[in-house]
Amino acid sequence: MWLHPLTLGTARVTSLTDALFRLDGGAMFGVVPKVLWEKLIPSDPNNRIPLRINPLLIQMQGKNILIETGMFEGDEKFQKINAVVRDQTIFESLHALGLEPADIDLVINTHLHYDHAGRNTTQQDKQYRATFPNAQYFVQKTELEEASHTHERNRASYFPELWEPLLATGQLELLTGHTELLPGLSVTPAPGHNLGMQIVTLEQDGQTLVYTADLMPTLHHAPYAYLLGYDLYPVTCLEQRKKFLPQWFAQGAILAPPHDALHPFGRLEENSKGGFLAKPLE
Secondary structure, eight states, X not given: OOOEEEEETTEEEEEOOOEEEEEEHHHXXXXXXXXXXXXXXXXXXTSEEEEEEOOEEEEETTEEEEEOOBOOOOOHHHHHHTTOBOSXXXXXXXXXXXXXXXXXXXEEOSOOXXXXXXXXXXXXXXXXXXXXXXXXXXXXXXXXXXXXXXXXXXXXXXXXXXXXXXXXXXXEEEEOSSEEEETTEEEEEOOSSSSSOEEEEEEETTEEEEEOGGGSSSGGGOSTTOOOTTOSSHHHHXXXXXXXXXXXXXXXXXXXXXXXXXXXXXXEEEOTTSSEEEXXXX
């Protein structure tokens, strides 16, 4: 079972999962040649590489905080295109920790793509309702604006049923810029993958943990040039990586990537070219 716990100060952090899936390796590494990226993550005959949906549970100050909600359920065609394998769901992950959806107090969406916010809502009696009925959901205002006004490059990533019911019930809170949600727990805009993405930082007793969102989807994406073909604003994304990665390295931050199929946590190391590599946390 994919349940990987850490303790930072008085906070308990657990990497959860909701599915395995596959995406095109070239799309996941952009301009990096296959001869290089396939040494890191071998592809299948359809050129797809294995990825995982890795939400994060933070338990602190009497609150259960969920970062990301999982992969959209979708129909048979959706499951086939994304090669989704539900080897463990987020519901099974939470249940193993003695929690149910009603126990979640806060949900943080780094952005509203279907593989990050896919379990925000659940279809019940032909209507979509909040999967976590007692939770307040948080997302950047810029992200909701982008999700609500799509174009040909991003339309396939956004499903309105994942946030519109939350707006109707008042459960979706829109943030503007860096925000501290609880003492030691904050979100910070990190545009590039799209305009409204945010990363999540937990600081406890001199230790730092960062949920990297798609700024660094796996530990293999630490080198600056290893950008996603899915990034809508790649130069902006590169600028953000050059801003944040040196900070994370200097802090000795524990990194939690959202899509690494094997490693829930890692840390940065300098490479010989003045950039960084990421190694799994021992």
